[in-house]
Amino acid sequence: MIAEPLALTDAALFAGAALYITLAEQPARLLLDDAALLTQWRPSYARGFAMQAPLAALGCLLGLVSWWLTGGVLWLLGALLMGANWPYTLLGIAPINKRLLVLEPGAVSRSLIRQWGTRHTVRTMLGLAATFAYLCSL
Numbered sequence: 001m002i003a004e005p006l007a008l009t010d011a012a013l014f015a016g017a018a019l020y021i022t023l024a025e026q027p028a029r030l031l032l033d034d035a036a037l038l039t040q041w042r043p044s045y046a047r048g049f050a051m052q053a054p055l056a057a058l059g060c061l062l063g064l065v066s067w068w069l070t071g072g073v074l075w076l077l078g079a080l081l082m083g084a085n086w087p088y089t090l091l092g093i094a095p096i097n098k099r100l101l102v103l104e105p106g107a108v109s110r111s112l113i114r115q116w117g118t119r120h121t122v123r124t125m126l127g128l129a130a131t132f133a134y135l136c137s138l
Contacts, residue, residue: 060079
């Protein structure tokens with residue numbers, strides 16, 4: 001059964017990337033001046049989205065397959081946690097992203113990037129919780 005270790009690997013990759021953004025990248029970017037802050041955030045967001053969105057979807061799918069194959073409830077829990085990243089991002093983070101992509105640098109953009117970082121921490125927690133659920137399932 002390959003789905004289970006792949007689900008764990010995927011969730012750990014997602015959680016690791018999210019944790020890096022939360023603990024390293026976001027605090028470092030907040031040290032920049034307003035123009036550099038927004039200039040750095042935009043390509044970072046685009047690249048992060050391109051990496052994390054598929055990881056969240058794949059982690060959910062692999063967790064569901066693992067649940068289907070084993071019947072283990074923690075696989076289902078992990079899959080739901082990974083899948084929760086999509087609606088949470090669309091409802092809680094995407095409105096901030098849209099504003100940041102069109103704003104000029106300034107106090108408003110700095111405030112929004114701070115809010116973005118706080119909300120991104122939830123994604124980190126979802127990834128870590130899913131990883132833990134998958135790890136316990138093995």
